[in-house]
Amino acid sequence: MSTHPDQTYIAILGAALAQANINALILAENGNNQLGAPLRDHPGIRNWDGNLTRVGHHDKNAFALEADAILPAHISVDIADHRYARLDDQDTWTRCPADADGAVPITVALAKIRPR
Secondary structure, three states: OOOOOOOHHHHHHHHHHHHHHHHHHHHHHOOOOOOOEEOOOOOOEEEEOOEEEEEOOOOHHHHHHHHHHHOOOOEEEEEEEEEEEEEOOOOOEEEOOOOOOOOEEEEEEEEEEOOO
């Protein structure tokens, strides 16, 4: 009899969680319930809750510059930040902590309107 505990169950749970997060990443950019609306002329950038986002954690400074170049002249990016989103019980994308089930990493450009 082995004195080492069987780690198979833990490995299976870890694999299932990893697959669930991969599925959530795929759903965020594809299918009927995407995270925000894709911008037609800017692949990979989405508009979610009025902010420009990109699925995954990307370089914040580079994304802020890219998003700022897309926005109209009277709107500028104040800061870019790494956040997480997931589908809630009503199949609505909502912000969540990093360790939530189905959490999808996103990079968000938070914009502000410049005074004229």
